[in-house]
Amino acid sequence: MPRTAFFVSDRTGITAEMLGHSLLTQFDDVNFRRITLPYIDNRDKAEETATLIRQQAAADQCRPIVFSTMVDATLRKIIHVEEALTLDFFQIFIDPLERELGRESSHIQGKSHGISNxxxxxxxxxxxxxxxxxxxxxxxxxxxxxxxxxxxxxxxxxxxxxxxxxxxxxxxxxxxxxxxxxxxxxxxxxxxxxxxxxxxxxxxxxxxxxxxxxxxxxxxxxxxxxxxxxxxxxxxxxxxxxxxxxxxxxxxxxxxxxxxxxxxxxxxxxxx
Amino acid sequence: MPRTAFFVSDRTGITAEMLGHSLLTQFDDVNFRRITLPYIDNRDKAEETATLIRQQAAADQCRPIVFSTMVDATLRKIIHVEEALTLDFFQIFIDPLERELGRESSHIQGKSHGISNxxxxxxxxxxxxxxxxxxxxxxxxxxxxxxxxxxxxxxxxxxxxxxxxxxxxxxxxxxxxxxxxxxxxxxxxxxxxxxxxxxxxxxxxxxxxxxxxxxxxxxxxxxxxxxxxxxxxxxxxxxxxxxxxxxxxxxxxxxxxxxxxxxxxxxxxxxx
The missing domain is CATH 3.40.50 (Rossmann fold)
Structure with a gap:
């Protein structure tokens, strides 16, 4: 029975997929069903995402793993449900970077794979x-x-x-x-x-x-x-x-x- | 004066670069010099890397930021120097995944961007x-x-x-x-x-x-x-x-x- 891995992002999902994939390849005896949910950029979509994750947890009878790259802390909290293991990439890394650089991050979505320059x-x-x-x-x-x-x-x-x-x-x-x-x-x-x-x-x-x-x-x-x-x-x-x-x-x-x-x-x- | 960001990996460096880039775009008023060091897959190369990072810290008079994706814990420790802020992706995420999946990860390098299938x-x-x-x-x-x-x-x-x-x-x-x-x-x-x-x-x-x-x-x-x-x-x-x-x-x-x-x-x- 496969476990489910979600890749959730407020933009393309490319970073979430790559990070999740890098980690999951380290567990190659586990079979993962992979679901990417890109462009989760407002409260409604975040709530739908949370519902989807909960439904999958019930269907699998097993906690899904959620790799997410949500810049907005409010949306991030909504998709972070008890029924899953959520690994959010910004949440973990932004704090030490803000301390090191002595400034706050911009919290603007989609800078990574957009047309910034x-x-x-x-x-x-x-x-x-x-x-x-x-x-x-x-x-x-x-x-x-x-x-x-x-x-x-x-x-x-x-x-x-x-x-x-x-x-x-x-x-x-x-x-x-x-x-x-x-x-x-x-x-x-x-x-x-x-x-x-x-x-x-x-x-x-x-x-x-x-x-x-x-x-x-x-x-x-x-x-x-x-x-x-x-x-x-x-x-x-x-x-x-x-x-x-x-x-x-x-x-x-x-x-x-x-x-x-x-x-x-x-x-x-x-x-x- | 730019700060230096290193992307260090035992394989291609693609994941380290993407991880670091996603984060650095959140601090766009800081100017970063970016240096990728791929294929750091043995002790000698890891020690050279540590030396390079220390030299850069001295030259910049400012701590470099090191984004790394090192599967091998020994090599990871070598590149983790006091003179820099090191954010290692596997170190942070593998533990919660191992606990959730109830098994150890394979610790094999280069599974992510290699020919696995x-x-x-x-x-x-x-x-x-x-x-x-x-x-x-x-x-x-x-x-x-x-x-x-x-x-x-x-x-x-x-x-x-x-x-x-x-x-x-x-x-x-x-x-x-x-x-x-x-x-x-x-x-x-x-x-x-x-x-x-x-x-x-x-x-x-x-x-x-x-x-x-x-x-x-x-x-x-x-x-x-x-x-x-x-x-x-x-x-x-x-x-x-x-x-x-x-x-x-x-x-x-x-x-x-x-x-x-x-x-x-x-x-x-x-x-x-």
Whole structure:
């Protein structure tokens, strides 16, 4: 029988979900039903939320766990019901911060994932547009504007990693696929030569690559293990030869790839 | 003089950054220098981190604030120095959860943003691929696989919102631009008719739209205020006429648009 976890927020619920998720992954033998209740920003909605939580407690015959990020103390109290364990993130952390900083917090909702700074916001949208228009080897003239250019064989996770870098950090991330035509010469494709210092590689275990490609193009030479092994070996040899740092996407999530690349390439985020 | 905020984690640092950022936005008259230290996963790195924090405290002549998400209690203690205010997320929340759930947490690092479930991970990559191949009116046959199709005038934030839905929630999100050819008939473009129930609209204030388009194509008719106002009016009239729900992107961030659409369209996330 699953237990219920609620993520309650006066705005998007993204912070409540992430915090709750980080904690719940530490209890992976417990099965959680997850319910997000965003935009609980007035008394009526807060009271409905309290009722929902109480009903769930009765249905589950077990206390729900409520992760909340409510800036307003009155609303916070309303959703804090006896029938649940409520962990409110602002309630716990704002006090020590107010003491340390010697001032009161603003108690304004939704500052975290809203448009607080239009310049930052624009940087992010620009990065997304740049990244989409420089995906998969599409290389118009303004490639020198790229903050980073990911290279690697087809299906090594370049595109989602670039998009994550653009959306979350405002990084202009282009990507270029290494294909069999690029091997043998032991030098970078000519297009990339001027941007050597912006290159970062992704590689992948050939067996995993073969599985991924097989789903995309079943029975193709492209997906065959031998071909995948050849491409991966050549791509890695090339990157080592020309001194391009690289990471494997085999056991790394998009978040892990993106944060490692930010860190290792010394990139500075444009948005928070 | 800015104060320093550190975000320290044994893995990506994403949770620590989000936690800290949510809190710091509540003190927006304080200027913070932000330093993320990810992958602090052994004793040596933890000791280096402690040294860095102490040096910063001395340089700032002011206590840094350290937001940390360290699963390992030994490493957590090392980075917890007297010269800073340290707010550790696991330290504070794991205890009440262990008591409530009646079991110990696993204390395994990096469960939150790692590849914990390959099926979920694949759903997410598939969604990103689908979204990219159905961007900006590119509509191959498998459009019926879309979870949602965003419509709206050019530059109303359809693409970044779709990408966010795909990357963060594993939602297959297509988008279709409403252009002057689509107006006047007071009916949906023919391509979209079979998918009426999957449509969700984005709109935008004409003045803002004109600014955004002006940066992209300076001096064009496309960017003129009158033209923007005409397109926005027609698009909104069309969406109201055919009963497509819509939201304005003028004052909403990508996160706010994406979470509101998830909520209002009743979409269920495929990844956590």
């Amino acid at each position: 239009f310049e930052e916001y624009k940087a992010r949208i620009d990065a997304v547009n740049f990244t989409i228009s420089h995906d998969d080897g599409v290389m118009p003239r303004d490639l020198n504007e790229a903050d980073i250019i990911l290279i690697g064989v087809s299906r090594s996770a370049k595109t989602p990693t670039c998009l994550y870098l653009a959306l979350q950090y405002g990084i202009k991330a282009a990507n270029y696929p290494l294909t069999p035509e690029d091997f043998g010469a032991h030098t970078l494709p000519r297009l990339l030569l001027p941007y050597r210092t912006k290159l970062f590689g992704l590689t992948i275990d050939p067996e995993r690559l073969s599985q991924i490609r097989e789903e995309r193009k079943p029975g193709s030479k492209y997906a065959q293990f031998d071909n995948c092994q050849f491409e991966v070996n050549e791509a890695e040899a090339l990157m080592r030869h020309v001194g391009v740092p690289y990471l494997s996407s085999t056991t790394r999530s998009i978040e892990e790839l993106a944060t490692s690349i930010m860190h290792r390439a010394g990139l500075v985020r444009r948005t928070f | 390959f099926e979920e991970y694949k759903a997410r990559i598939d969604a990103v691929n689908f979204t990219i191949s159905h961007d900006d009116g590119v509509m191959p046959r498998d459009l019926n696989e879309a979870d949602i199709i965003l419509i709206g005038v050019s530059r109303s934030a359809k693409t970044p919102t779709c990408l966010y839905l795909a990357l963060q929630y594993g939602i297959k999100a297509a988008n279709y631009p409403l252009t002057p050819e689509d107006f006047g008939a007071h009916t949906l473009p023919r391509l979209l008719l079979p998918y009426r129930t999957k449509l969700f609209g984005l709109t935008i204030d004409p003045e803002r739209l004109s600014q955004i388009r002006e940066e992209r194509k300076p001096g064009s008719k496309y960017a003129q205020f009158d033209n923007c106002q005409f397109e926005v009016n027609e698009a909104e009239a069309l969406m109201r006429h055919v009963g497509v729900p819509y939201l304005s992107s003028t004052t909403r961030s990508i996160e706010e648009l994406a979470t509101s659409i998830m909520h209002r369209a009743g979409l269920v996330r495929r990844t956590f």
